[in-house]
Amino acid sequence: MNWKKRAVGLLFALASMGVAHADIGQNAHDRGDFKSALDYWRPLANKGDVAAQIKLGQMYQEGDGVPKNLTQALSWYKKAADQGNAEAQFNVGTMYDQGEGIATDKSQAVLWYRKAAAQGNANAQYNLGVMYDTGEGLPQDKSQAFAWYSKAAEQGDADAEYNVGVMYDQGDGTGKDKSQAVAWYRKAADQGKVEAEYNLGIMYRDGEGVAKDGAEALSWFRKAADQGDADAQYNIGAMYADGDGITQDDTQAIAWFLKAAAQNDVEAEYNLGVMFRDGEGVAKNAVQAVFWFERAASHRYADAAYNLGIMYRDGDGVPADPAKALEWLRKAKSLGYDGGSDDEQDEPSDGKTIPI
Numbered sequence: 001m002n003w004k005k006r007a008v009g010l011l012f013a014l015a016s017m018g019v020a021h022a023d024i025g026q027n028a029h030d031r032g033d034f035k036s037a038l039d040y041w042r043p044l045a046n047k048g049d050v051a052a053q054i055k056l057g058q059m060y061q062e063g064d065g066v067p068k069n070l071t072q073a074l075s076w077y078k079k080a081a082d083q084g085n086a087e088a089q090f091n092v093g094t095m096y097d098q099g100e101g102i103a104t105d106k107s108q109a110v111l112w113y114r115k116a117a118a119q120g121n122a123n124a125q126y127n128l129g130v131m132y133d134t135g136e137g138l139p140q141d142k143s144q145a146f147a148w149y150s151k152a153a154e155q156g157d158a159d160a161e162y163n164v165g166v167m168y169d170q171g172d173g174t175g176k177d178k179s180q181a182v183a184w185y186r187k188a189a190d191q192g193k194v195e196a197e198y199n200l201g202i203m204y205r206d207g208e209g210v211a212k213d214g215a216e217a218l219s220w221f222r223k224a225a226d227q228g229d230a231d232a233q234y235n236i237g238a239m240y241a242d243g244d245g246i247t248q249d250d251t252q253a254i255a256w257f258l259k260a261a262a263q264n265d266v267e268a269e270y271n272l273g274v275m276f277r278d279g280e281g282v283a284k285n286a287v288q289a290v291f292w293f294e295r296a297a298s299h300r301y302a303d304a305a306y307n308l309g310i311m312y313r314d315g316d317g318v319p320a321d322p323a324k325a326l327e328w329l330r331k332a333k334s335l336g337y338d339g340g341s342d343d344e345q346d347e348p349s350d351g352k353t354i355p356i
Helices: 020-030 034-046 050-062 070-081 086-098 106-118 122-134 142-154 158-170 178-189 194-206 214-226 230-242 250-261 266-278 286-298 302-314 322-334
Strands: none
Touching: 020 034, 020 050, 034 050, 050 070, 050 086, 070 086, 086 106, 086 122, 106 122, 122 142, 122 158, 142 158, 158 178, 158 194, 178 194, 194 214, 194 230, 214 230, 230 250, 230 266, 250 266, 266 286, 266 302, 286 302, 302 322
């Protein structure tokens, strides 16, 4: 699995208050006294108070103390947005973007995002980046996507930092620059962005934009793995299995492959089959090998289907069954197994070490 995580998508977030004079309403809201909060904010909102208008919009959007009503939410956000409030403008943009309280209208979403972005709203800048990146609501323009992501990234937005890293990494919308990719991945990773942690693992493992460093690669994969990232869990297993920049340890490889396989990572399932079959890091157990090969084959992994054919042919972990053996060998062929004709295939596929 030598690919990296792709750019992330649109951000939809409510604007926050950030206005001191509304603390009385906020305090009531925070303790669950929504009626008192409404009683405080509604008169202010009717008098044109922007912060109160935003809070009423949030309460209608979330159904706090009032029946959820997205049309009303949009109405209150628009009142604040029409007064030039960037957070409200962003919220109006998201509602047009998602079709909340009004029909989906990407061009209107772009319009409102632009208003908010022009005032430095990082969320709006980021979403404009996504829309230019994907061609939603305006013509696709990767250089514009990069420009807007960069504006949001410079304000510390982790998603934007990550996407800037991806674009430098791929030369997408800007010149390819692996060292810049590493720098931006690190900024996002330092905020706990799991995709950035994973990609840094790849960069350090392969020496892209930085000197190869197995220990550093393992450290970044571990951060992503600890957040439940199955690709990172698999790659840790592969590094231990191969001794790739770290001390080889089949027991650790098994442990990490099991974590990834629990999330249906097909390479981890396959490698577990090989390791149980061959007794690497674990006692030989042909029955367990068959189990893991069947899991991987069910996820359309050709080598696993081939190895099942051999095990059914030889009665290894299952009763010998020539018909099932042929069925699995044909399945392997249909999935793209390229080890030659069925007649020529006498030995199991031995690919414990899969390119990652």
